[in-house]
Amino acid sequence: MKPIIHVPSDVLTSSAKPVTQFDKRLHTLIKEMVATLKATHNPKGVGLAAPQVGVPYRIFVTRPREKDPIRAFVNPEIIKLSTEQTEGVPGRDNKLEGCLSIPKIWGRVKRAATLTLRYQDETGAVHEEAFSGFLATIIQHETDHINGILFTQRVLQQKGKLFQTARDKDGKEVLEEITI
Secondary structure (H helix, E strand, C coil): CCCCCCCCCHHHHCCCECCCCCCHHHHHHHHHHHHHHHHCCCCCCCEEEHHHHCCCECEEEECCCCCCCCEEEEEEEEEEECCCECCCCCCCCCCCECCCCCCCEEECCCCECEEEEEEECCCCCEEEEEEEHHHHHHHHHHHHHHCCCCHHHHHHHCCCCEEEEEECCCCCEEEEEECC
């Protein structure tokens, strides 16, 4: 497992480098990223990019639901985005996106409903695959990470609102709008 890096950190806002060596070090890093993602809770992580564990390479892992297998994407490149957009996170009641590197902050991000991704697997083999729904949202969020873009930037670019987790007078977790 590796510790998750939080803002502010230059590794989170810098473009990551392509992976050129598909060796034991890459396999070890992916295993560590998988272990880190599995260990997340409150919130349970659904994706993790290498910069989020302090490694400036173009790699991320995803797991939309806890029962889903974790998938690794190396050198991913979105080659096509649909014009149809989501109104926040598909399949979720509150539609708010969050990030393990920006704890307790939430916001709604409009993203493409479907996309086509070209990527490599752990062995270096090239794949091209279409994604939709929640996984398409995760892939766009994680691709932003490897490009040095945080979801909070997307919220602000889209003139949206950011929220923070707080407790009400009864100790129940609630969301409060952040004024910027």
